Amino acid sequence: MDILLLGPPGAGKGTQGAILAEDLGIPKFATGDLLRDAVKRGTPLGSKAKEVMEAGGLVSDEIILGIIRDELAKPEARGGVIFDGVVRTIPQAEGMANILGELGRQIDHVLYFEVTDDEIRQRLDNRRTVEGRADDDPDAIIRRLAAYREQTAPVIEWYAARGGVTTINAIGVVDEIAVKVRAAIGHA
Numbered sequence: 001m002d003i004l005l006l007g008p009p010g011a012g013k014g015t016q017g018a019i020l021a022e023d024l025g026i027p028k029f030a031t032g033d034l035l036r037d038a039v040k041r042g043t044p045l046g047s048k049a050k051e052v053m054e055a056g057g058l059v060s061d062e063i064i065l066g067i068i069r070d071e072l073a074k075p076e077a078r079g080g081v082i083f084d085g086v087v088r089t090i091p092q093a094e095g096m097a098n099i100l101g102e103l104g105r106q107i108d109h110v111l112y113f114e115v116t117d118d119e120i121r122q123r124l125d126n127r128r129t130v131e132g133r134a135d136d137d138p139d140a141i142i143r144r145l146a147a148y149r150e151q152t153a154p155v156i157e158w159y160a161a162r163g164g165v166t167t168i169n170a171i172g173v174v175d176e177i178a179v180k181v182r183a184a185i186g187h188a
């Protein structure tokens with residue numbers, strides 16, 4: 001089963017994706033985690049992505065689609081993947097559909113994690129003190145939210161027009177949200 005998690009930064013996609021991955025026994029894959037690791041290790045991919053990530057912008061569609069293709073070629077991805085924050089533009093959604101299509105697959109569930117802007121700001125501010133992420137600083141947060149609104153929010157409509165999106169109210173206790181997520185994919 002291939003599941004796509006959409007929603008603004010700080011919506012809880014990572015937390016809920018990890019719970020779901022454990023429940024379903026399939027891997028969770030986050031382009032943000034892979035890119036952060038590449039930056040930390042100073043790989044060629046990391047040096048290409050570092051500046052734009054720290055500024056709160058989006059890495060190019062070409063780079064992201066290359067990463068998705070590599071990830072889906074791994075044996076552990078054969079039984080399905082939980083994609084966390086992996087599709088952030090319409091060209092990425094189209095590219096992902098093509099790559100999965102070549103494998104005879106498609107996204108089975110699109111879950112949109114809905115939270116208010118105030119809640120996002122509070123959560124990211126809190127995460128900055130806990131994780132020390134450079135892109136959780138107030139200026140970068142403003143730019144990340146702008147990138148989300150301009151480029152990622154339209155992706156929700158793109159999927160809504162092609163099979164549907166389930167909106168999860170993502171404010172509240174982690175366990176309660178996890179129950180809603182399981183119900184949304186029929187794994188209650």
Ligand code: AMP
Nearest residue numbers: 031032053057058059064085086087088
């Ligand atoms: P995240 O941890 O998901 O918030 O991602 C951290 C940063 O990595 C984002 O602010 C972007 O700069 C970059 N990034 C992660 N995934 C993508 C994607 N699918 N498309 C473009 N940029 C991405």
